[in-house]
Amino acid sequence: MQKYSICFISFFFLFFFSMMNFLLMIYFIMNNMVIFLEWEIITFNSMSIVMSILLDWMSLLFMMFVSLISSVVIYYSKSYMSSELNLNRFIILVLLFVFSMILLxxxxxxxxxxxxxxxxxxxSYCLVIYYQNIKSYNAGMLTALSNRIGDVCILMVIAWMMNYGSWNYIFYLNFMNNDIEMMVVSMMIILAAMTKSAQIPFSSWLPAAMAAPTPVSALVHSSTLVTAGVYLLIRFNILLMNMFFIKLLLLLSGLTMFMAGISANYEFDLKKIIALSTLSQLGLMMSVLSMGLPDLAFFHLLTHAMFKALLFMCAGVIIHMMNDMQDIRFMGGISLYIPLTSLCLNISNLALCGLPFLAGFYSKDMILEMVSLSNLNLLIFFLYYSSTGLTMFYTIRLLMYLMINDYNLISIYNLYEEEYIMLKSMFVLLFMSIISGSMLSWLIFSYPYVIYLPVNLKLMVIYVIFLGMILGYLISNMNIYSLNKFLNMYTLSNFLCMMWFMPNLSTYGLSYYFLNFSQKLYKDIDMGWSEMYSGQGMYKIIKNYSVFYYFFQMNNFKIYLFSFVLWMMIYLFIIMLV
Incomplete structure (x- = not known):
């Protein structure tokens, strides 16, 4: 019992914190309140170091969701990580992760x-390399190095904001928007958000981060690491109004959404399919931000957090039951053996697809109707709707493999529902996945969005969902003779399967060449020329001089005699010449 105590303490603390934030958030919304706290840590002469805290409905609501999901994930970890010897270390790492997010x-x-x-x-690096093997180490390095680009951008923003005399960006947003020079700040913020939220061309780290334990994946991919970039852009959204490269962000995020949807249809690793689904939803949030709708992006961020955490937790139960096998081709018929987990999986998948009156429907339907209403070109319109169809496509494919196909792993098997700790934590998120969409739409929007569209455009979302469902069912039921046609297009399939060769570019390509280049620089300059002319070079010169002088010191009489004889001979030679 001693080793589980930290689990229960963390769970109760975070759950209580979540409920407290919820009540505070309702109070703040009703009274239209914002609290800005400044705590002066140290003052020296005219310089003061101040810690600032901003509490408004948005930060309180997001903290409520983060703490609720993390409390449930920690409770889930008690069972999932029960064989882990250092469980306390794992829980402390998760708590550090959550507190970093709350600070942000x-x-x-x-x-x-x-x-x-x-x-x-x-x-996140510590958690990705938690299972210590070479694959986890490589994934951890890719995650850390990709995120370092964003860190450098934030550092440059810190340096640039010294022009204003304070780092409290919230006071300067309107001014920055009208200041041509401050385009640099907005460009850096957008680049930082793109790295953290894994937009093209920084997408390859997100599926690689699946090397982390499943509870961590549930936390990372729902409400913490990947949503940090979206949240940062929501806070800086005023800067995005007059930007000339906001169209570029719209295009890249639309392509991210489309690419992740296609790649998920080719993937066989259960966790990677869900990770690519997260990537697709992140592209959706970023593209909505690019259209200038931060409240709608925040709404989708929160609804997505609930069903995505639930989806990962269901995947964790299935992986446990399958003796740590993650390949969906070996799974099948699980609805017969673990009906409650299958129920949670189905509902979270349908919420992801935007089935009416589940959590995802309220945000996705509103987003797609706003896209239909806005003045966007045909390409962006196509990317939005095709990505929604692809979401349904890979979801039905996943359900076909998991629920309907036969079990393919071993001939003698004993499949059973996991212990109830996991199920209890999953039911909390199941309840939230059903009610959070309508609850948030009543809370966030002070008036209902009424969007007038022609009937065909209004029903376009339903058309796309049903088309994706039918195609997913047909492709999953294809016999081997039909699949041969796909094998003829092996190169195209490989391109689509490998996330448009993005891992090759970022992991094996750029990283390899950059690291090779830096190794050559290190060898040639650090260990070569600079050693020759600074460290080792000076040492050798001084050593040679000291040996030379030592020779004089130890042989002074012989040298004196030799030099005396030499000078006498020169003197006699000169006299003879004269």
């Missing part, structure tokens, strides 16, 4: 945002 959420100050931002990067 409540910060109106770019310095404290950077502390939370870097804390997320550092702790």
């Amino acid at each position: 959420i409540i910060s109106p100050n770019i310095i404290s945002i950077f502390l939370g931002w870097d804390g997320l990067g550092l702790v």
Whole structure:
């Protein structure tokens, strides 16, 4: 019992914190309140170091969701990680992760945002390499190095904001928007958000981060690490109004959404399919932000957090039951053996697809109707709707493999429902996945969005969902003769399967060449020329001089005699010449 005590303490603390934030958030919304706290840590002459905290409905609501999901995940870990010897170390790492995210959420100050931002990067590295093997180490390095680009951008923003005399960015947003020079700040913020939220071309780290334990994946991919970039852009959304490269962000996020949807249809690793689904939803959030709708992006971020955490927890139960096998081709018929987990999996999948009146429907339907209403070109329109169809496509494919196909792993098997600790934690999120969409739409929007569209455009979402469902069913039921046609297009399939060769570019390509280049520089300059002319070079010169002088010191009489004879001979030679 001693080793589980930290689990229960953390669970109760975070759950209580979540409920407290919920009540505070309702009070703040009803009274239209914002609290800005400044705590002066140290003052020296005219310089003061101040810790600032911003509490408004947005930060309180996001903290409520983060703490609720993390409390449930920690409770789930008690059972999932029960064979782990160092369970306390794992829980402490998860708590550090959550506290870094909370620091990022409540910060109106770019310095404290950077502390939370870097804390997320550092702790995520520790969690990705938690199972210590070469694959986890490589994934951890890719995650850390990709996120370092964003960290450098935030550092540059910190340096640039010294022009204003304070790092409390929240006071300067309107001014920055009208200042041509401050385009640099907005460009850096967008780049930082793209690295953390894994937009093209930084997408390859997100599926690689699946090397972490499943409870961590549930936390990372729902409400913490990957949503940090989206949240940062929501806070800085005023900067995105007059930007000339906001169209580029819209295009890249749309392509991310599309690419992740296609790649998920080719993937066979259960956790990677769900990770690619997260990537697709992140692309959706970023593209909505690019359209200038931060409240809608925040709404989708929160609804997505609930069903995505639930989806990962269901995957964890299935992986446990399958003797740690993650390949969906070996799974099948699980609805007969673990009906409650299958129920949670189905509902979270349908919420992801945007089935009416589940959590995902309220946000996705509103987003797609706003896209239909807005003045966007045909390409972006196509990317939005095709990505929604692809979501349904890979979901039905996943359900076909997991529920309907036959079990393919071993001939003698004993499949059973996991212990109830996991189920209890999953039912909390199941309840939230059903009610959070309508609850948030009533809370966040002070008036209902009424969107007038022609009937065909209004029903376009339903058309796309049903088309994706039918195609997913047909492709999953294809016989081997039909599949031969796909094998003829092996190169195209490989391109689509490998996330448009992005891992090759970022992991094996750029990283390899950059690291090789830096190794050559290190060998040629650090260990070569600079050694020759500074460290080792000076040492050799001084050593040679000291040996030379030592020779004189030890042989002074012989040298004196020799030099005397030499000078006498020169003197006699000169006399003879004269």
